[in-house]
Each structure stands twice: as C-alpha cells, then as structure tokens.
Amino acid sequence: MTDHTPALQRPATRAARLSAIEQALLTRIVTSQSQLSGILADQGIAVTQATLSRDLDEIHATKTRLADGTVAYAIGVQQPDEGPATSPDAKAEQQISRVLSGLVTSVAAARNLVVVHTPSGAAQYVASVIDRQPIEGVLGTIAGDDTVMVICADDPSAKQRAQWLLDVVSKG
Known part of the structure; x- marks a missing residue:
C-alpha cells in the first residue's frame, strides 16, 4: 500500500x-x-x-x-x-478541548475538508489553535470570519478529524 x-x-x-x-x-x-x-x-x-x-x-x-x-x-x-507527561495526541486534545469548547458551533466533513463554524470573529483564533497542534492527517487551515476550513490529506482523514474535533470540543 x-x-x-x-x-x-x-x-x-x-x-x-x-x-x-x-x-x-x-x-x-x-x-x-x-x-x-x-x-x-x-x-x-x-x-x-x-x-x-x-x-x-x-x-x-x-x-x-x-x-x-x-x-x-x-x-x-x-x-x-x-506530574506525568502526556503523549502529544493527548496533549493536543487537552489543549484543543480547553480552548475551543466554547468557540466551535458546528463541524462537518466535505471530501478532504473539515468545515468548522465559530461565532463571528473567532475563526482566525480557532484555526491558529488547530495549526499549532501536531494532528495526524491535517495539512493546515484557512480561516475567514466565522468559518475555518481544515485541509486533510484525504477524505477518510477528514471524516475522522471531523468526528474527533466534535468529540474533543464536546468534552470542554
């Protein structure tokens, strides 16, 4: 493969x-x-x-x-x-959950993209938080005023990352 x-x-x-x-x-x-x-x-x-x-x-x-x-x-x-160190993935989840839980209003996968909606003015910040974390399958983000597009390596990665992001922000 x-x-x-x-x-x-x-x-x-x-x-x-x-x-x-x-x-x-x-x-x-x-x-x-x-x-x-x-x-x-x-x-x-x-x-x-x-x-x-x-x-x-x-x-x-x-x-x-x-x-x-x-x-x-x-x-x-x-x-x-x-205290004990955490893995980069767990660390990324904790950081994203803490910071983004009140800022993400919806998440949807569309082919190799994840579309993330935020309140007006929050998209740049949300994109910055995502970009700073080493998230497997995520190549980068593009942000407008209230929408972030997360570019993933492929369609399955986008579906996984959309669900993962929903789960993570729901914890906070």
Missing part, C-alpha cells in the same frame, strides 16, 4: 525551519544534533550546527531520558514535579 499523503514543502525561512525542527522532535526520537541536521537535510533544509543549537534553545528543546533509557531531544516536557 502506497502512502498518497502530499509531501509537505517548506519555504527557506527561519519560521519554516523551526516548524520542521519541532515536527521532527514530536514525531521521532532524535538523540543528537547531527541526526537532527540529517533529518532537516532530507527535507532540503541546510543548517549549521550553531544555528541548530540556537534553534533548539529557542523552542525550549531539552535532552530527556526516555523510559527505555535513551537520551533524546524533546519539547514541551514537564518537569518531574509537574
């Missing part, structure tokens, strides 16, 4: 580089800056060690010991006195 997910292409900007670094740290076990540099190079992003070091500092990436003993970079890791 072939993966038909469109390849994410990034412009050669600092913001795109930081986004690529965050995505790599959220989706892979990265144990060194040279490994991360290789991952970025595979995406067409050339970066010096000094720049990579500054970028990791800027996004508050830290080296953390994983359950299996491996030491790897992580972002958004809780300190020991903050």
